[in-house]
Amino acid sequence: MNLTIIQLGIMHLNDCMDLDQKSLNGIWTKSQWELELTDPKRICLGVIEFETKKLLGLCSAWLVIDELQITFIAVDPRKQRKGLGKFLLSNLIKRSKSLQTNHIHLEVKDNNEPAKAFYKYMGFKMVGNRSNFYKDGRDALILKKETNIKS
Template identity: 40%
Template sequence: MALDRRCLGGFWSENQWHQELQDPQQRLCLGSVLAGSGELVGVCSGWMIVDELQLMLVLVDPRCRQGGLATALVSELLSQARTRGCQQATLEVAATNAPALALYRKLGFTTSGKRRRYYCNGDDALLQWRDLTNF
């Protein structure tokens, strides 16, 4: 939750985080810790719904960004979802979030639609899609 607060101002409540970690049949959540201290510095999570992975969030501690951590976490999440039978991955990202858009582009996502003024601050959401059958 501390990492969530630092990166996204508290995307999920404590209760939502508990739920996220208690349903391994349908939810995947991966973390990355610093060697030595064990401090959690990266998290990504997704929901598996039928044959689709819905990527819910990716967070990397500001001190550890631009070193490939998010790429490694999301790649592993997609790989595990593929192993469990998911055929596609989807997500929504704010049109103004250039680092996240670049990350998803690098990982093979393409923009499949737009939800206008989807976020509280008025930002549009861009829907991202990736085929997992070739992952």
């Protein structure tokens, strides 16, 4: 599979909404996606299959002073466990260093074992907990990765 990562824009709105629906049962509304894809303080990256131009995964983050807050990450369920998430998140981490961020934060549902293992593999560490964060009453674990560490 020949893949590339691109900056997503408003022209990718329907693809983002479709992937959101397939992978996470549509957690964001159309207006939330429109804002995510047009706000200059947000980074929205997509993994595209070069031949078909199909969106296979996406990651979105907000730039807040010297940190990135990951707000969304998903891979098409039919393409999971093939390295696309790693490819996407590695690219975001690389970009965060060029933006001179010091930290990347995200929340993950406390019972999402595959995601927790993935983030640990990618160098994220648990730094906190948000009780009753999700609609179903589950807690969110707050994870953090240091970037631009001075040696």
